[in-house]
Amino acid sequence: MKWLTAGVLALGLSCGTAGAQDDDGALVTFQVLKPEIALKLAQTAMEHCRDEGYQVGVTVVDRFGQAQVYLRDRFAGAHVQDTSFRKAWTAVSFRTPTAALHEETSPGKESFGIRFIEKALPLGGGLLVMEGGGSIVAGIGVSGAPGPSLDDECAQAGIDAIEFDIAF
Template identity: 60%
Template sequence: MIRSSALTALLIATAAPAVADESNAFVEFQVLKPEVAQEMADAALLACRQAGYQVGVTVVDRFGIPQVFVRDRFAGVHVYETSRRKAWTAVSFRTSTTDLAESTRAGEISSGIRHLSEALPLGGGLVVYEGGGSIVAGIGVSGAPGPDLDDVCAEAGIAAIADQIAF
């Protein structure tokens, strides 16, 4: 019962728009078109490739459901799981996974987050916002020589579509 209530509360919190119309029984939200999600993933992959890194990139919608996954030809087998979990973690906790890595270190009040099965507080996962500040996606990159470099590639992916989502 408690678990069900917590899940319901989480779903409601993540589905709510920036400004809710209390007189309406429905909520409205935005997600990226598949073509835009693909463009973002491709741009992140290309940025890493140009830097000499072989990576995998996952784009999830605002609910953490994968929309796109791309993997460069020599990227490790682990990049699917890690890029997906990074993107999921970013949208789930509404923060970059680099920031989450810092706030969930051993001894920190939120360190228990590291025990969740899907959460991956390791740099390379970013939240994607539309111009009004609503979450529209998450992007996760895995395979560069360090999480900070995964972040750089994810940022390049977001930059590639910024003009399309900055309304």
């Protein structure tokens, strides 16, 4: 039985290396934002909205959709915590800005069913945060401005503030 296990293992290893040129081992590496950078991202987005006269909530999630930072301005509505998180989660989960998902999931479109996934919120205000090489490192969601496109503007202002920190 030992020779069979060893033979199958050897065959698997030889076949695996012949056809998988990009296979560099059993582990993967990825990058996420340091908490200080995630906080800078959220603060800048909130401050941009405040300067425009909007009271918002901002959530930054890591590439896996886990919350890293949540900030709520003093007069932001009660809904902004859940909404900003869902926008950030949706952006990283579907690897698409939520404004684009709004269009792609409208009634009659092939992806309409996404709207029925519990956490998904295909409404502008959720953006991907990409490092210089094009990998997702976070998502940001903003909620509370008087329209989804304005939430997008605030989120983008946050991303612009950390662009130098993540462009390698």
